[in-house]
Amino acid sequence: DQYLASLEQFWSNTDQNLLIDFALPNCLLTEPCVLGIDEAGRGPVLGPMVYACAIGPLESGEPGLKTVGFADSKTLTEEQRESLFEAVNTPPLCDQFGYFVSALSPHYLTSNMLDLPKTNLNTMSMDAAVGLVQRAIDRGVRLQQIKVDTVGKPEAYRQKLLQIFPHLDVIVESKADLNHPIVSAASVCAKVTRDRLLRGWRYREKLIPAPPHDQCGSGYPAEPATKAYLRSVIDPVFGFPQLVRMSWSTAAVLMEKHCVPLRWPDDDEDETGKGSGGSSRKRRSLAPAEAAASVQMMKHFAQRGTPTEQQQRSRLRRQLLNCEFFAKHQLARVTEL
Template sequence: MSCLRLGIDEAGRGCVLGPMVLGACLIDEQQVDHLRTLGVRDSKRLSAKRRIELRAQLEELVVSWKTSSVSARQIDHHSINSLGRDVTLALIKELRPDQVVIDAPVPPAGLPAYRQAIRQRLELSGLGHIEVIAENKADDNHPSCAAASIFAKTTRDQLLHELAEARGVNLGSGYPSDPRTQTFLREEWRQHGSFPPWVRTKWETVRRIVAESAQGQLF
């Protein structure tokens, strides 16, 4: 009997703009080699064009897939790790795999505790039979996880594109180090004295921009 493998990965954890998106991709174990042949790999190692092409192929090929977003406001008011873990568990419960592979957002020393926390929550839900694999860089080693990263990244990219179009501005990548993102944040604060709800206002980048503006008004 074939094993159903679920890969889970996220996009946008470190961004200051927009949601964090978790992607989940359920495959039959017999599809692993085919995914490798297609060139499915960590989304960060693919061009935007190639990610879109692969996503279209994956949608037709895999058993099932799903994305789920964690909003900037949620991230501002709750632990991003707890939010990510809750969404991860919800995806597992919905897709019901035999095995789940998670690209774990914790340092190597934290992997055993992370795996145990996921297992315990699944056991409480009557899903203790699901094998849990949690690794760093799982999207490099497991095609199901790489496919999940493609679903997560393309979904987040589209959401950010829609936000930029609605505002008529260049938001950049949404990462704090991106000069275009920094310019948007500074101009937004200068013009309005506030930020839209999809800005993570508790991020250090935003706090610094607000503090610099306040300091500048003193002189």
């Protein structure tokens, strides 16, 4: 179905974000509606952060969801969440409710948080929420009220939403998923989708074994299974596969400890030179053993004979094509891109 096709699309290119958009029942286009928003996966170091919105009739929607048993997804077992998600997708609930899902890939989260200027997680969260509300409006939903589980201070978040959607009744609360069934439904949709995206994750990096889902843990940094997974997949040059949010401090600490240190050109000023910012830098002297090793390294790479430039290029090309390291990380020469 459309939902599974959307997951397949994401797995085929996990660099990109995902928007799952469904056909809506006619009642949402003709009756005043309420929309609830919640997320799953804000804190984990693994996988996407998933936002979802649930939409239902303003008068009858939430009582109907409460009767079915919607509650905060974190208080439900996986089996309960899957059962409720199935209920939303089958009659009679699918004839009264709709939902959209927006998944922000770990690559997107990492890139934005390490970019200059940095985009913080709160900003990306709010952008995702605003995008879902706007999507519902663009689809013709007669939206009258939105209920949101807060990011940061509730009133500040509410005022920002009112600036964008001044015609709507906006309710922003901490733990809104406990107090409003429409937000609980969004919470379940977000959590189930995130769990499925993690279970079906396809590594773009070759030769990285995909451990069973239960061996990765839920992705929270403090979880032993997640810690063990991170230690098992770290690469000394490239860090982690794209499943990992490398901007998280948990990943950064491991890279600092286990990866090759990076030196920039301005770190190699001579003894009397000035580094960036005008401060004096001194180059560290090599110990005798290091100096001897450096000489041996130079001899090892010293040119023997005088191969032509064409021969050098051909040799380098063969080395790159046959190098397991480059194949593993899906690297290609710039001239071949």
